[in-house]
Amino acid sequence: MAAITFELIHKDAATGARAGILHTPHGKFLTPLFMPVGTQATVKTLSPHEVQNLGAGVILANTYHLFLRPGAELVRKAGGLHKFMNWTHGILTDSGGFQVFSLGDLRKISEDGVTFRSHIDGSEKFLSPEISIATQAALGSDIAMAFDECIPYPADYEYAQTSTERTHRWAERSLNAAINPKQGIFCICQGGMYEDLREFSAKFIGNLDCAGCAVGGLSVGEPKELMYRMLEVSTKFLPENKARYLMGVGTPDHLIEGVLRGIDMFDCVFPTRVARNGMAMVSPETSPRGRLVMKNAEFTEDFSPLEKNCDCYACRNKFTRAYIRHLIRADEIFGLRLLALHNLRYLQRFTANMREAILTDKFTEFREKFFAAYDSGDKS
């Protein structure tokens, strides 16, 4: 049996939004699912037990970072990434492509792969589909991602077409390089912001013998309507029987719109990154747009929890907004931890609520209720 399979449990009657189960060598996980990001083999500020306790099933680790430090060979010697970082549930590793392409002038692309300079010590390095897959095999993640280019925005048609075709060849090379039978490989469709290229790419990737399909190159600065349109065109042509993963997306509004268009999996640094900037994610009923900036003076003597009825560690234990504001102003790490725990738990609960709405054919109501509150700040 394949390392990774996807079981479609139910589609919301009105919208087709999907609820399923992702089967991995490290457990079964309910979808829609959000993956916290553990770039350097740790979800920033948190212990693996904390991440597990907040309900996360699969986390994402970055191949680029681990390739450079501590190196995949060290992780392999440690017994693989799960054992190295003490994480017993699922792990998805990205391909490193996104990071090396982000290096701008520090990288050179050829058909073979990408030559780049390490951001740590400036040394010259090379990543290709084969090296990326070998690296991810050594890391021992449950899901490895094919090596691709995330097309920048804006990009002209010719660039998008050339890049998408190369991503397709790299996807095939990635699958051919597979060596770890306990690992499934997801391939990524691209296509820039062009509908015909998105269709072309989704059809191509959808026909490959991969464990799952990802939609890449979105949420890169384009207007959200354009993002939603490109997503729609992509998922339309992806197979029903494989998990669909929208890469790098993690705000609640994007999660709903992704699920509406048939997405099962998400990842994003958003909840942990904004925690480090002192921001709490809350439901739009608590605050339109769902964000509290904890440094604000309004919280000085606010002895209520971040959010009523929240079951995260911070709220459950009655750490107050006033205390968290104090910690953030005083640059205390425990403040970042409380916000990271709260934000990630918020998203875990949010995806679980989406699943429940799908299973009861009430996804439309769920979505409308969310946006009525979310957009209320615009009207007032």
Place this chain on the structure above:
Amino acid sequence: MAAITFELIHKDAATGARAGILHTPHGKFLTPLFMPVGTQATVKTLSPHEVQNLGAGVILANTYHLFLRPGAELVRKAGGLHKFMNWTHGILTDSGGFQVFSLGDLRKISEDGVTFRSHIDGSEKFLSPEISIATQAALGSDIAMAFDECIPYPADYEYAQTSTERTHRWAERSLNAAINPKQGIFCICQGGMYEDLREFSAKFIGNLDCAGCAVGGLSVGEPKELMYRMLEVSTKFLPENKARYLMGVGTPDHLIEGVLRGIDMFDCVFPTRVARNGMAMVSPETSPRGRLVMKNAEFTEDFSPLEKNCDCYACRNKFTRAYIRHLIRADEIFGLRLLALHNLRYLQRFTANMREAILTDKFTEFREKFFAAYDSGDKS
């Protein structure tokens, strides 16, 4: 009944080292005890539950920092420091004296108190015995410290004498300012590095009607033999029936030498500060001097825990030296947390072991065994 009492349980037959129980409004705690430092109402990087789980009974919070931010009045409104930071065991607050005296040119001393500039916004502030005690009463700690001057080293005799006499007057004013019946006040003896002044101060402080006695002004840069001598002179004249607290001391060698000279309580930022510098505290049997610098290349492929048989979160869960080295090199906060948990747990176990040695009249053997291993690095 007084808020704070000390029950002397046993003195080691050969040395007189003390094992006792500190009774506080928030529980009974076994001595010798080490207090982790939670300067700004948080033990750096850790949750209160983690600190409690590692066995800490009393923590120290800094009045200077909390006076400036968030302000004692806010903490009082929050229900006191225990509730504000979610800590259910004991809290000792210092007086703020040490910090304002450390400000150098930014402070002016008068008989009345100290005028200083805030390190946060430069605004002019004033602390006196009365204001310090009122602030600590508002914070609601179990133990408040009298306002004193920690005499710098070196200091000439006249300075030391003048300062010590002022500290005595301030101690009396501190006791007269007491307003919180649920709080005990400890007074601090000084005396610089002069035996006669130490004796004079210990006798004076020992005769005050305070809840406990502290020895201040040590571990300020003087040779350790001088520190031990001054400590000996001080404790000799302190009453047997009150807890004795050696301020700002927290390395294992100093703890042993302090307990040998009749000390019951310690605090120090050492274990959490060196954690943030990537250092693990281990027994001298594991490494002479008891320190591992985790960035060192020797740990690159070291898949053993920080210390065999350690029951801290990091070691119990088999986080390896190689993983912790990776986290520290990558500036990941979880690495600091693992080292803070390990170091503080090491000291909790260390003080518990000292207590056990005292109760069985084996403190001399305990001490000799420790130093034989500790000093073995010097001989090799």
